[in-house]
Amino acid sequence: MTSEDALEAAEALLKDLAADIFLAGARVEVALDADSLPEAALRLRDDERLDYKYLSFASGIDFPDRMEAIYLLRSASHGIVAELRAGLDRGSPAVPTxxxxxSTAEWxxxxxxxLLGIVYEGHPDLRRILTRGEDGDFPLRKDARPHRVQREEWSFKGVGAPKRLPGEGNRTERS
Amino acid sequence: MVLNMGPQHPSTHGVLRLVLHLDGELIVSVDPQLGYLHRGFEKLAENRTYMQFFSMLSRLDYLAGYFMEWAYVRAIEDLMEIEPPPRAEYLRVIAGELNRIISHHMAIGDYLLNLGAVTPVLWTFRDREEVLDLLELLTGQRMMYNFARVGGVRYDLPDGFEEQCRKFLKRFPAMIDEYEQLITGNEIFLARSLGMGVISPEQALDFGLSGPNLRASGVPVDLRRHNPYSVYPELDFEIPAGANGDSFDRYKCRVEEMRQSVRIIGQALDALPGGPVNMRIPPMLRPPAGESFAAVETGRGEWSNYLVSDGSLRPFRLKLRDSCFVAISTLPKILPGNKMADVVGITGSLDLIMGAVDR
Structure with a gap:
């Protein structure tokens, strides 16, 4: 199967979903709105010719004006990669899971x-996985500051004065 | 009973913590906790120029670091629409396959160590050292190679490399036979690997597994063939696949892949064309705006990069897709029902590297 064949098959398959389908290099890119994402994914997976049984990864991109959820699909029967992408509102990005x-999409x-704060509606177990998220921010968003350094004045608070060994000079004077 | 395994545990290949819920000796559910090695690579990439980030890549999957560089330069080359000279492509394949061999050395040795066999890891480490010597000769480094470059590779073959490499290729099949003699027929090994952690082909695709873990289930998908890149279409090699999808098949697939790597390196050395190994590219890379997706088949499966450029000096977004992350996500599905003592064995057979999982 060539990219053009896959493009044609995808266009025929997703005709009624108002999807924008085009070729980006060798991959078939399907841009559509978030609500029709599960329907399009199900059709692409179950279609016999396209046979996208394998999800490479799901991720997102934080553009200045929008957030995008992307899904990279592969097939075991041909080598053409397909990409699903849906534009989301940057203020409250949400997309159906x-x-x-x-099932690999879960993780x-x-x-x-x-990392990006995209909320997947209907996800069985939407917890943080790599970070603790203590300050509630999403590190991969463009407005997150990654190199925030917290400076604290070093003090002896809570720590007793350094013990002096017999014959040793005053530690604070030495350093 | 809830049992906490890790984060410091000799069998976790890094810092993985598994929260195991047990009923007697049987496992009821598993909750893997990741993130202990999270260094924020994807964010760090956004704050560095393309080549500044380059030297960090091999720290991801530190046992097969060259593949990360390969996928990254392919993503950039795709955006810049340049093609490296043929000699460079062959050198990339040679470095890649040598890397695959040491990656499988670790996979096999560590898996057997997890099962309690100490000798195999010593043997594989002994032979791994020879491959590391070859890689050091080729790239100047044992593990963090920095060998690939946008538009080619860093160095041409050094004097004596070909001779030493051919000598190794000649001896290596006998070394693999030696591992097989030691391991494959061993009764204890068979008892602890046959029928353990079975993944059916449909499940394997649904779980998104790749590499030897996928092929052991009988799905012969190898990106080198399935989605060909570099000069792999010109090379003759087989894709070993298992039938049962158990721990034994995953082990066996890796052993067979080492044999295939020997074939590939031999052919690449024979067919090595002359000419330059890299091309002139601007010192400050500024790929045109756009998106590119590049995947390579590492020793552990699919490693892919999704690179978004906005035309500036730094990547706008770099998504790193790792196969070990996916392999860990299958643990809650395949471990329940097994005995506590097999957790270490099944986890080891999936060949996890936490440096790549946590990114």
């Missing part, structure tokens, strides 16, 4: 939620 369609979506 695809973890019911490919990829957890990771994307953790």
């Amino acid at each position: 695809l973890s019911g369609i490919w 990829h979506e957890r990771e994307t939620f953790d």
